[in-house]
Amino acid sequence: MPDKKARLGHRVRVWIDKVLQHKEMPDKKAPLCPHCGQEMKKWKVPIASTWANEFFYVCFNDECPYFVQGWEHIWEQQATKASYRCRLDPDTGKYGPVPVWSYDALKNDIID
Numbered sequence: 001m002p003d004k005k006a007r008l009g010h011r012v013r014v015w016i017d018k019v020l021q022h023k024e025m026p027d028k029k030a031p032l033c034p035h036c037g038q039e040m041k042k043w044k045v046p047i048a049s050t051w052a053n054e055f056f057y058v059c060f061n062d063e064c065p066y067f068v069q070g071w072e073h074i075w076e077q078q079a080t081k082a083s084y085r086c087r088l089d090p091d092t093g094k095y096g097p098v099p100v101w102s103y104d105a106l107k108n109d110i111i112d
C-alpha cells in the first residue's frame with residue numbers, strides 16, 4: 001500500500017516541522033518594547049525572587065521613555081533614586097515594571 005505509506009511519511013514530516021518551528025520561535029523572535037520599539041532581552045529571574053518564571057523579557061534600552069521617566073516618577077513619589085524597566089511575562093503575555101536602582105542593575109542576568 002504505497003499510498004498509505006506516503007501519507008504517513010508526509011504526516012510525520014509535518015509534525016517534525018511543527019515541533020522544530022515551535023522550538024525555535026521563542027529564541028528567534030525577541031518581542032519589541034511597547035514604549036520604545038527596541039528588542040527586549042531575555043532576562044533570568046533571580047532564584048530569590050517571588051516570580052515563578054524562569055525568565056522574563058526586559059527592555060534594557062537606557063533611552064526607553066518608560067525607564068527615563070521612571071526616575072522622575074519614583075523620585076517624586078518616594079524620594080528614592082530608582083526607576084523601572086519594562087518587563088514582559090512570556091507565560092501570560094502581560095507587561096509590567098521591574099524595579100532597578102541603577103543603569104547597570106539587572107544587566108548581569110541577561111541571557112541573550
Ligand SMILES: [Zn+2]
Pocket residue numbers: 033034035036037038059060061064065066086
Ligand atoms: Zn523600551
